[in-house]
Amino acid sequence: MSENKINLKSNWDLAPSLESTSHINLKKKYDLFIGGKWVKPSSGKYFDTNNPATEEKLASIANANKKDVDMAVKAARKAYDTTWSKLSGKERGKYIFRIARIIQERAKELAVVETLDGGKPIRESRDIDIPLAANHFFYYAGWADKLEYAFPNRNPKSLGVAGQITPWNFPLLMAAWKIAPALACGNTVVLKPAETTSLTTLLLAEICEQAGLPAGVVNVVTGAGDVGAEIVNHDGIDKIAFTGSTGVGKIIQKAISGTDKKATLELGGKAANIVFEDAPLDQAVEGIINGIFFNQGHVCCAGSRLLVQESVYDVVLRKLKDRMESLIVGNPLDKNTDIGAINSKSQLDTINHYIKLGKEEGAEIYQPEGKLEKKGYWCKPTLFTGVAQSNRIVQEEIFGPVLAIQTFRTIEEAITKANNTPYGLSAGVWTDKGSKIFNVTSQLRAGIVWANTFNKFDPTSPFGGYKESGFGREGGLHGLEAYLEFEN
Amino acid sequence: MYIGGKFPRTESGRYFTLKNAKGEEIANMCKGSRKDFRNAVVEARKAFEPWSNKTAYNRSQILYRIAEMLEGRKAQFIDELMQMGSTKKQADEEVFTSIDRLIYYAGWADKYQQISSSVNPVSGAFFNFTVLEPTGVVTAIAPEENGLIGLVSVIAPIIVSGNSCIVLASESKALCSVSFAEVINSSDVPGGVINILTGNAEELIPHFSTHMDVNSMLYCGDDKKSIQLIKENSAINLKRIVIKKDIDWMKDEAESPYFITKFTEVKTTWHPIEKIGASGSGY
Numbered sequence: 001m002s003e004n005k006i007n008l009k010s011n012w013d014l015a016p017s018l019e020s021t022s023h024i025n026l027k028k029k030y031d032l033f034i035g036g037k038w039v040k041p042s043s044g045k046y047f048d049t050n051n052p053a054t055e056e057k058l059a060s061i062a063n064a065n066k067k068d069v070d071m072a073v074k075a076a077r078k079a080y081d082t083t084w085s086k087l088s089g090k091e092r093g094k095y096i097f098r099i100a101r102i103i104q105e106r107a108k109e110l111a112v113v114e115t116l117d118g119g120k121p122i123r124e125s126r127d128i129d130i131p132l133a134a135n136h137f138f139y140y141a142g143w144a145d146k147l148e149y150a151f152p153n154r155n156p157k158s159l160g161v162a163g164q165i166t167p168w169n170f171p172l173l174m175a176a177w178k179i180a181p182a183l184a185c186g187n188t189v190v191l192k193p194a195e196t197t198s199l200t201t202l203l204l205a206e207i208c209e210q211a212g213l214p215a216g217v218v219n220v221v222t223g224a225g226d227v228g229a230e231i232v233n234h235d236g237i238d239k240i241a242f243t244g245s246t247g248v249g250k251i252i253q254k255a256i257s258g259t260d261k262k263a264t265l266e267l268g269g270k271a272a273n274i275v276f277e278d279a280p281l282d283q284a285v286e287g288i289i290n291g292i293f294f295n296q297g298h299v300c301c302a303g304s305r306l307l308v309q310e311s312v313y314d315v316v317l318r319k320l321k322d323r324m325e326s327l328i329v330g331n332p333l334d335k336n337t338d339i340g341a342i343n344s345k346s347q348l349d350t351i352n353h354y355i356k357l358g359k360e361e362g363a364e365i366y367q368p369e370g371k372l373e374k375k376g377y378w379c380k381p382t383l384f385t386g387v388a389q390s391n392r393i394v395q396e397e398i399f400g401p402v403l404a405i406q407t408f409r410t411i412e413e414a415i416t417k418a419n420n421t422p423y424g425l426s427a428g429v430w431t432d433k434g435s436k437i438f439n440v441t442s443q444l445r446a447g448i449v450w451a452n453t454f455n456k457f458d459p460t461s462p463f464g465g466y467k468e469s470g471f472g473r474e475g476g477l478h479g480l481e482a483y484l485e486f487e488n
Numbered sequence: 489m490y491i492g493g494k495f496p497r498t499e500s501g502r503y504f505t506l507k508n509a510k511g512e513e514i515a516n517m518c519k520g521s522r523k524d525f526r527n528a529v530v531e532a533r534k535a536f537e538p539w540s541n542k543t544a545y546n547r548s549q550i551l552y553r554i555a556e557m558l559e560g561r562k563a564q565f566i567d568e569l570m571q572m573g574s575t576k577k578q579a580d581e582e583v584f585t586s587i588d589r590l591i592y593y594a595g596w597a598d599k600y601q602q603i604s605s606s607v608n609p610v611s612g613a614f615f616n617f618t619v620l621e622p623t624g625v626v627t628a629i630a631p632e633e634n635g636l637i638g639l640v641s642v643i644a645p646i647i648v649s650g651n652s653c654i655v656l657a658s659e660s661k662a663l664c665s666v667s668f669a670e671v672i673n674s675s676d677v678p679g680g681v682i683n684i685l686t687g688n689a690e691e692l693i694p695h696f697s698t699h700m701d702v703n704s705m706l707y708c709g710d711d712k713k714s715i716q717l718i719k720e721n722s723a724i725n726l727k728r729i730v731i732k733k734d735i736d737w738m739k740d741e742a743e744s745p746y747f748i749t750k751f752t753e754v755k756t757t758w759h760p761i762e763k764i765g766a767s768g769s770g771y
Contacts, residue, residue, distance in 0.1 A: 090588060097552065097591065135545060142548070142595020149603050149745055411762075438615045439762035442771065460544075460598050477602045 014328070017335040019122045024109050029060040030198065032068055032222060033205035035075030036215025042067045047223075049198055052119040053332050053341035053376040061198045064221040069190070069230040072219040076161040076188040077236055079216030084188050085158055089145030096144060096183055098211040099204075100137035103130065103176075106207065110200055114172055115332045117199040119341030119377070120295050122333050132457055133176035136475075139459035140180035143480060147185065150477050154486040158186030159262060160238035162483065163231035166201070167243045168194035168343050169298040169399075175201045177463075177474045178241050179218060185483035187239070188217045192231055194244075195224045196344045229255075237261060241482065243300070246397075246423070246468050264472025264482040266300065266464055268397040269425030272418035273303030273454060274408075274440065277311045279430035283452065285319045288403070291428060291454035293327065293339055293381050297401040298347070300469070301426035303454050305394060306405045307414050313407050317385065324381050325368045339401060342377040351379050351400030358384045358393040363404070389420055397423070411436070415443045424466030428454045447473070489518045489686055490669030492531030493679015499523050504687070506663055509573040517662045520687035522695045525654065528683040529701050532625045532652040535680030540622045540650030547648060548597030554675040555590035558583070561671060565636055568664045572635055585738055586640040592743050593644035600649065600745045607771050608756070615759040615771055620752040622650035623728060624703035627696040629689050631708040635661030637737045639668055642706055643682055645747040651704075654683045656696065662686045689714070697721035704728040704751055708735070 031038040046060040107130045114125040147156045162182045166174040182189050193201035205220045232240055232255050239262040242252055246267040273291050275284045291303025308316045332340030342348040363384040372378040382402045387394050394404045408414040427446040441449040447465040462476035472482045500521035508514050562583045569579035608616040626646045631638035635658055646653045657665035669684050697705055697718045707718050710733040722729045730750045735742050
């Protein structure tokens with residue numbers, strides 16, 4: 001069959017189409033944003049944030065410590081007590097609307113910085129991360145004066161100070177997911193971005209300043225996991241919102257067990273993407289590609305396990321390999337790039353460890369031909385076939401562009417395999433038969449199920465997991481609940 | 489007047505004169521006719537489908553844009569309201585409340601569905617869900633007592649769900665209606681979604697309430713004869729009638745998501761599920 005396909009090794013190279021970086025204006029050094037001011041870290045220490053595609057330094061970032069976190073929590077408490085909790089919902093909403101508008105106005109700049117700092121393709125940061133972040137602020141701005149309608153007869157009230165810890169895969173978007181509902185519900189915030197991708201969150205702090213947000217309502221402290229731990233353990237925090245690994249999520253749940261702190265945890269996943277023989281196969285292949293290679297696979301809800309019905313396995317695998325050959329791995333700033341740089345050296349090591357493990361477990365690997373850049377952190381799109389349900393590459397979250405493929409014969413078998421995981425964040429189902437879709441979605445133990453699509457996100461749509469993928473929802477009306485307390 | 493995204497004079501060539509509190513003439517306004525109204529319905533019907541097919545987020549953004557444009561021109565509106573008899577304080581308050589109200593409804597665009605729709609646990613293997621859809625072309629007689637907030641308060645909840653509308657502005661306070669139409673026209677609102685006529689309510693109500701291509705009509709006021717006529721005429725094609733009386737349009741009581749849902753239809757969809765649960769129940 002393959003003799004009829006286009007030879008992509010012939011002269012099919014696309015001319016580079018690089019996004020300009022001339023309109024961004026990064027500072028050399030970023031301090032902490034506490035109480036509406038840019039404050040030097042009390043330790044005097046800074047760490048580097050690098051471009052994972054070039055390994056070049058982008059800026060110095062302040063390294064917060066316990067003292068800084070304490071200052072930030074106190075600033076947030078003061079802002080909560082003196083201004084933010086006293087404002088009407090309508091007035092709160094106006095500030096949040098303004099933040100949304102400024103994100104739209106500075107969208108290109110934010111997209112370029114996101115791509116430089118995190119390695120994701122500019123096409124994704126430009127078309128997905130940044131517009132969705134603005135949309136999140138717009139959506140929750142509108143809720144600020146409408147909470148009574150979302151929770152009738154429950155007299156919703158704000159919680160106080162929220163401690164928020166975001167991951168490195170969607171830095172600005174995750175900050176938006178956390179800050180927008182917290183503010184709309186009347187809380188103030190101390191947020192820590194992931195240490196490899198602090199920049200757009202710091203730009204968001206600038207945007208809060210530009211929007212005239214009262215001092216202390218949003219505070220940003222930067223640093224590694226130890227700074228996050230200081231937030232989690234601080235007595236002045238009323239609520240923890242964490243997105244990250246299941247391992248850390250469990251530590252947090254344990255750490256706050258002796259307190260009244262509320263928590264929402266959005267953790268890992270190992271989503272099954274189930275393709276039935278009656279699926280629109282070309283569309284399904286695009287969905288599989290998007291499901292696992294979107295954002296280099298650094299996606300907690302990535303479709304990292306493909307379950308294909310046996311009768312169409314050969315054709316799906318062939319189409320998938322063909323499609324993978326046309327994926328462009330390279331400069332994230334190039335608008336043609338499909339797969340950008342792996343976020344950090346340590347994540348690349350993790351992925352390579354799992355690729356090695358997959359081979360050792362006896363699975364068959366496929367990667368398209370082609371060379372990777374020498375500088376920077378790169379990983380080819382990777383498939384494993386011939387895997388067993390008990391293999392570690394089937395059970396564990398890799399968080400990279402690595403897909404494990406299994407087959408099934410009946411719906412029951414597909415569902416059993418799909419649910420055979422400690423995780424339960426997302427899943428996908430591909431079939432042209434509507435009644436089958438709802439049969440499958442009703443039996444999958446996952447918080448989000450995509451039917452004939454994958455990796456779709458919207459501020460109106462709740463996101464969050466079953467089982468060890470965490471608890472609580474972000475997004476939609478349900479996302480408000482995490483930032484409110486009720487009379488009943 | 490404002491019809492189909494353009495600013496035509498009335499085809500009838502008629503006008504009426506607005507006067508300020510001192511009795512001095514301040515402007516000649518178009519006195520809209522039956523023909524003008526019928527043209528507006530044609531434009532509104534054309535605009536309905538593309539407008540209702542936009543995403544809720546997009547409609548939200550456009551309403552927010554109207555608020556921004558109004559804020560940018562607030563001095564002009566304050567001036568016009570004062571010409572029509574408001575004190576500076578009243579005019580300020582009316583303009584700021586109008587901006588807030590637009591933002592309020594902009595916020596509802598992607599939310600009213602979430603508090604109104606449902607998934608219905610029918611006794612059978614079905615996914616059964618109910619959503620609201622815009623009702624279509626809506627005519628409205630804006631409140632007579634307010635020039636700007638009246639217009640804003642009726643237009644925003646009608647169009648936010650995807651309806652198009654033809655609104656008759658307050659006759660005695662018609663001055664800001666044209667300026668507000670200019671704001672709308674520069675806010676990415678597609679032509680025909682909002683049509684604003686000026687003229688006499690008594691003359692136009694029979695046409696607003698009898699037109700066969702109008703799905704719903706809003707009347708703001710307390711004239712008993714008009715209300716009865718509208719109710720009677722609505723039977724011709726089963727128009728949905730909404731009457732709003734005794735409302736202080738400057739207060740929060742004038743805004744509500746249920747004002748939006750008055751201009752919607754309820755649609756329920758049944759979809760089979762191969763099998764669900766042991767008992768074969770629905771969601």
